[in-house]
Amino acid sequence: MADKDESLQTCTLPLSRVKTIMKSSPDVSCISQEALFLAGKATELFIQSLAQVSLEKSTDKKSLQYRDLAEVVNSIDTLQFLQDIVPKKITAREFFEMLKQNEDEDEET
Template identity: 40%
Template sequence: MAGAENGEIADAATDRPETPNSESQLSGDGDKPERLSKLPLTRIKAMMKMDPDVTLASQESVLLISKATELFIESLAKEAYVHARQGKRKTLQKKDIDNSIEELDSFAFLEGTLD
């Protein structure tokens, strides 16, 4: 049974598309490269290496941290935008971000960081 599981794992691994090793990947319909991350990966890697426990950071891990950061910022910005729209404004203000942090439990760890 273990041999069948290993064969299934090997088959699943060969069916997956290869992950890109660089910041950009060629898109299928044009010759302009499509960026996988909107944040500078070299700076993120440098910030990761500031932690004394981190000696090596693979390109995949840097890309994953970058993508997670983008999604976090997007989520916070969308919530802050809801508060701006309630105030009949189009421009985000610090108070909109503060209100979002206070309102949602998922942002509770940010309380007091913008003071």
């Protein structure tokens, strides 16, 4: 029980980096220590949850691959905001075929 209480009171992410990211927003002028800690802890818990869900849906239960994360991000509606950050990998051939289709559609219009 003490370990669980202790883990709730500490943040494994570097709070200085979290603060830098938060300050990069033009809407943020100052950040209290409490807000900084809560943002860091929430981010940490989100990353843990994303990793756990990805591992559960993975075919290999011993390791987590990029494709597992990309699959979860693309299949769960609440994670759609991460699609640009964690896109599905495609081959160069698939990419060039997509470009060709877009060019063909542009020529038709």
